[in-house]
Amino acid sequence: MALLEVGDQAPNVVARRRDGSQLELTSLRGRYVLVYFYPKDATPGCTAEARSMNDNLAALTETGADVIGVSTDSWASHVRFAEKYGLDFALAADSDNKIRKAYGAGRMLGVLPVVQRVSFLVGPDGRIAHVWPHVNAAHHAAEVLAEVRRRTAVKGAT
Numbered sequence: 001m002a003l004l005e006v007g008d009q010a011p012n013v014v015a016r017r018r019d020g021s022q023l024e025l026t027s028l029r030g031r032y033v034l035v036y037f038y039p040k041d042a043t044p045g046c047t048a049e050a051r052s053m054n055d056n057l058a059a060l061t062e063t064g065a066d067v068i069g070v071s072t073d074s075w076a077s078h079v080r081f082a083e084k085y086g087l088d089f090a091l092a093a094d095s096d097n098k099i100r101k102a103y104g105a106g107r108m109l110g111v112l113p114v115v116q117r118v119s120f121l122v123g124p125d126g127r128i129a130h131v132w133p134h135v136n137a138a139h140h141a142a143e144v145l146a147e148v149r150r151r152t153a154v155k156g157a158t
Helices: 044-055 057-062 075-085 098-103 140-157
Strands: 014-016 022-024 032-037 065-071 090-093 106-109 112-115 118-122 128-132
Touching: 014 065, 032 044, 032 098, 032 140, 044 057, 044 065, 044 075, 044 140, 057 065, 057 140, 075 090, 118 140, 128 140
Parallel strands: 032 065, 065 090
Antiparallel strands: 014 022, 014 090, 032 118, 106 112, 118 128
């Protein structure tokens, strides 16, 4: 399955915040949204990435961006993960792999699916604006923030 590309329409993602309130990607039109895929809650790399996103969330929000994290973990696992690390962005439970497949964010290892660490910046128009096919968990939040700032500065200059 191929990754979605810049210009493709972003499939909807339904996620929940730590307080249980629901969030849909389609409700965030007019803003940038990072939809990032990670392998598993509470693992070292995934925790580092989530904490970094959370640490940069205020700056992302100020620049007009939101964050949705997606993994195959259950909602109960997401709640424990979000509470333990104080995560304030929404998480989507993709236990049936429908979201991952819709974005092409995975590959097969024989008959087993392998979850990639990949991110998509969805533009205000609902289309993919940028793709990070290979993510470094420790530096990704800074890359996303720089990209959103670049895009909003260009938009503000016109």
